Amino acid sequence: MKYINVKNGPQNISAVILGCMRMPSLDTQKAADMIRTAVEEGVNFFDHATCYGKDGEAEKRFGDAFPLTGLKREDVYLQSKCGISRDPREFNWSRDYIVENAEASLRRLKTDYLDALLLHRPDLLFDPEEVAEAFDKLAASGKVRHFGVSNVTPGQLELLKKYVKQPLVFNQLQFSLDQSQLIDGGLYLNNLTTDRSISRDNGVLDYCRLHDITIQAWSPLQFGMFGGCFVDHPDFPELNKVLGELGEKYGVTKTAIAIAWILRHPAKMQAIAGTMNPQHLKEICAAANVELTHQEWYQLYLASGKFLP
Template identity: 45%
Template sequence: MKILPIHGTDLNASNVVLGMMRIAQLRDEEIRTLVAVARDNGVNSFDHADIYGGQRHACEQRFGDAISFGPAERESVLIQSKVGIRPGLYDFSKAHIVRTVEESLVALRTEYLDLLLLHRPDTLMEPDEVAEAFDELQGTGKVRNFGVSNHTPGQIELLRRSVRQPLVVNQVQLSLVHAPLIASGLATNMAHLDASIDRGSGILDHARMNRITLQAWSPFQSGFASGVFLGDREHYGPLNDEIDDLADAYRVPPAAIAVAWITRHPAEMQVVLGTTSPERVADAAAGSQVPLTREEWYRLFSAAGHTLP
């Protein structure tokens, strides 16, 4: 497993992260097995959010019920959570941020979060109020580092004008098929190509210039809610053929190739898995260090349906 420094922090994180958004209905033993397999495969990072599980803090509570890290092991793993989504609105008020973090800590049965991310942009955000929340949470030792999720460069810069702490992570949707933040840069200045429309607002370049770690969620999805492309030969036949060929060549499962396409990028991204299957966790983790060549990376990009001008 490749370990990456999260710039601006003292964190060293696996480039594969286990997302815990679907564990609400799992038994304690199933959660323990899932986490154990992840740890055995080198994963040291776990992703949560207060809204995961249908009820507030449901998945965090299940994780806290099932997993007990001793002091030494707790220091060796990274637990992150997200805040800001409420039913029907987004809320970056100081009161909501602080209260939600305190509830998350109780549910997770931990004294601190390694990372807290603002989940989706709140257009009514007051940056100075967010800064007050971050100062309080850091000052009391409840949160050690901060970042965002699904934010544009402009939204990040607006926050940075007030927030003293570095914003070290931006969690965004990215997969081989859903890759506008990469595809638009490759098709720039080509007016006849739909891909030339910058739907990512320059997220990739901004992250690289500011040493912000991008975390890719839904790495096997073809869109926001349009299904998994792995194994879907009806819609993604050429892509699956290319993935299978490379999986055979590298002697890894197909999921590993889909992960490797993301981790191969020099932006040094992390891949956030959403599966509850221990076998799929192991399959995906095998892609952490697959050394795709430049030619292989671009063949996958083209097979996914993206256009190279």
């Protein structure tokens, strides 16, 4: 497993994160087995959100399962996200909502602290001063050690940073071989022949690198918003051909190569694996042992349907 150190944030965290959104599909014992498998594969970082499962069911399942693993709390990093309300349907970054949801996550996860709390998708009515008050309260009480955001633009980050005292050390963003908008806009700059020249994120990748914010790539094997997995999908013949060739070279699966492509980027991103299948997770973790060459990285990028202008 590869590990990274986040400036002003957690140290020695795994490049692969286990995303726990689908954990409610497992019973408590199988959830414990999944957590243990992750740690055995070198994964020490687990991602949650208050909206994963009805009434926080994903966090509750993890909290019930963790004592069965034999692991210590200090062996892992627990991260949760808040801000998405299912009922009523809204995004909410108000002071009380943040604090109440963070404390609810602690209860469900059966822990005294979160290693990281992220704001989950932008609240269009957010008041940065309220966010700052919530973060101050959670930090002062020791309930949250580090803070970040999810799907947030550079401008929104700057507004938050004007008031928030704590470093914002993570930004969860969609990124995969198919959904590569984080890098496309800069490549096709000022090119009227393709929609890929359109900036869809205001240069958030470069902003995060400049400000020591670690990107956590969600849906790293997906095409479209939630269209499905591109590995072995008939709509991606050229990409799967190259994934297969490189997989044979490195002795890993196509899945591992697709994840290795993300981990090869010098931004030192983390990739969030959302699987609850132990074997699939092992395939994903094998990516950490693959160091694609510069040429191979571009070979995959081009095979995914892009071109060099």
